[in-house]
Amino acid sequence: MDIFLKLGKRKGGKDMEKKEIMIHLEGISKSFPQKRGSLEVLKEIDLQIEKGEVFGIIGMSGAGKSTLVRCINLLERPTKGRVYLDGAELTCLPEKELRQQRHSMGMIFQQFHLLMQRTALENVCFPLEISGVPKEMARARAEELLDLVGLGERLGAYPSQLSGGQKQRVAIARALATEPKVLLCDEATSALDPNTTAGVLRLLKDINERLGITIVVITHEMSVIQEICNRVAIIDDGQIAEMGGVEEIFRAPKTQPGRELVYHEGARREALEGPMENCYRVVFRGGISGDPILGGMMVECNAVANILSGNTRMLDGRVYGQMMIQLPEDKEMREKMLAYLREREVEVEEVHYV
Ligand SMILES: Nc1ncnc2c1ncn2[C@@H]1O[C@H](COP(=O)(O)OP(=O)(O)OP(=O)(O)O)[C@@H](O)[C@H]1O
Structure with missing residues (x-):
């Protein structure tokens, strides 16, 4: 198998780069x-995830995300197709060798799946003990990992004494115990509040950067993808609807499932509110509080835009604002307003529901 993917020319003008596939x-x-x-x-999924990237898999409920992630570590056997990890085919391995290979893939879940009768330290030691690591070594490694996830002071705590975010940190430390190449995260923050989610996502990003572990994030929330992923695949009805850089998909999703996830965080507003006339999604660099472009457009054109919603997102260290606006019925006026925006490099796309 060719484990190198030719990426082609990048925005920064770099020459062709070869990336290794994990x-x-x-x-x-x-x-x-x-x-x-x-x-x-799942229907004929083709996917390549690069070494060291944080890759997101997003889709609505029932799209097949969990099944897909379980096919990656072969907890679920695909009916058809092959899975390769770091160049080696897993789908052809007998069960014993596969169990060995699974140590290269840690996994965390929405419900943490900790052993309730064991302390944080014992939970992290567990996978090491069952893979034959001597007790003292296992303990030392577990302490180090709990320190890494910020729980160095809570080694003796039982899961019932920890908050949701802390439990997920123990689960992350446990998943890292066998020194995996890949960390699979299945809805790992879906049971957490927004602040705790942000902390756990920061930790995952930090682990990715410090340890170079490839991370696969399964979620139904676009904000999670935007927070930490480099690239994303949008799954719809068991197929990849769209795949690309997170920034690229945020700025201009090309498919209906992509638009629903980016514009409305997955809510099918169409069904709730019905179609609307003359509505546009505008995307600004630098957020929506910076340059008052919309104000300028209204003054210059002497017409009013109805602002329906707006928010600001940080993608890969850059700030973007998105707004849903409704423009006047008069076609000539609308075109004048759109031209004003496009001249200022604001991305504008007509939407039929908001
Ligand atoms: N073991 C199974 N046996 C039968 N059907 C299954 C099994 N596992 C999943 N499914 C079905 O496969 C479809 C996709 O499920 P999956 O859990 O992969 O979706 P998902 O995108 O992760 O959704 P959610 O976020 O709601 O969990 C669903 O219709 C589900 O009922």
């Missing part, structure tokens, strides 16, 4: 038998 899914399909026939949950 996870390669080739034509993955998965069906579950039903009383009558079968349910096709």
Whole structure:
């Protein structure tokens, strides 16, 4: 298998770069038998995740995200296709060797899955003990990892004595115990409040940067993707609808599932509010509080835009603002206003619901 992916020319003008691939899914399909026939949950998924990147997989409920992540570590056997990890095919391995390879993939879950009768330290020691690491060594490594996740002072605490965010930190330390190449995160922050979520995401990013571990983030929340991922695949009905850089997809999603996730965080507003006329999504560099471009447009054109919603996002260290606006019915006036925005390098796209 070719484990190098040619990326082509990048924005900064760098020449062709070769990136090594950590996870390669080739034509993955998965069906579950039903009383009558079968349910096709994944359909011919092709995906390459580079070494050292934080890759997001996003989709609405039932899209097949969890099944996909379980096919990566082969907790679920794909019906068709091959899975490669760091150049080695996993799908052809006998169960014993596969168990060995699974140590290269740590996983964390929404519900933490900690052993409630064991302390934080014992939870982290557990995978080391079952893989035969001597007790003292396991303990030393577990202490080091709990320190890394900010719980160096809570080694003796039981899960019931820890907050949700702390439990997830223990789970992260446990997942790192076997020194995996990849960390799979299945809705790891979905049970946490926004502040705790931000802390856990910062920790994951830090682990990615410090340890160079490839991270795969499964989520239904675009804000999670925007916070830490480099690239994202949007899954819809068991297929990849769209894939690309997070910034690129935020600025101009190309597919309907992509637009629903970016514009409305996955809520199907169309069904709730019905179509609207003359509505546009505008994306500004530098956030929406900086240059008063919309104000300038209204003064210059002597017409009013109805501001329907707006927010600011930080993507890869750069600030972007997005707004949903409604422009006047008069076509000539609308075009004048749109031209004003486009001249100022604001990205504008007509939307049919907000
Ligand atoms: N073991 C199974 N047997 C039968 N059907 C399954 C099984 N696992 C998943 N499914 C079905 O596959 C579809 C996709 O489920 P999956 O959990 O992968 O989606 P998801 O995108 O992770 O959704 P959610 O975020 O709601 O968990 C669903 O219709 C689900 O009922």
